[in-house]
Amino acid sequence: MEQMRVNGKEYTVIGLLGKGxxxxxxxxxxxxxxxxxxxxxxxxxxxxxxxxxxxxxxRDYARLEKSGIRIPKLLASDEKEERILKEYIDGPTVYELILTGKMEERYREQIRHMCGLLYPLNLNIDYFPTNFVASDGFIWYIDFECNEYMEEWNFENWGIKYWSKTKEFMDYVNKA
Incomplete structure (x- = not known):
């Protein structure tokens, strides 16, 4: 198995979770x-x-941590190797839940609550469903990317298109 280091500490790589x-x-x-x-x-x-x-x-981690939304803890940053280490949140992604027909309305309610915390801070996150994990009944935003709020890219105008089996969601699935 491959080994990778963060600040000199060695970790065993189990597998690729995704590419962003x-x-x-x-x-x-x-x-x-x-x-x-x-x-x-x-x-x-x-x-x-x-x-x-x-x-x-x-920078984005610090902004999101202050927002109060659920994100994994940042555990380490290695400038030389350009690596970060963060808490692992075990569970299916929202993308997987939609694909398998197991998406629950409570997760859509939770993303709307997150928006209520983010918008007053002038922030948008990447609302694509691969960036959210469901664990113990809660969704977690597992990416740290955030941007200045733009209505065009908010959840209601962009993200919602991918939070159920919409045409946009299925077009993405069929391209992948």
């Missing part, structure tokens, strides 16, 4: 438990502009 605009997220573990280890990448993204991705992760 800013990096690859892996399920990793050590003797104490399981974590998400994110390796920043520098692959081009034609629809999103980045500065320093690691700095953006740290």
């Amino acid at each position: 605009k800013g990096g690859y997220s892996y399920l990793a573990e050590d003797e104490s438990g399981r974590y998400v280890l994110k390796q920043i990448h520098h692959e081009p993204c034609d629809y999103y502009q980045f500065g320093n991705k690691l700095e953006a992760e740290m």
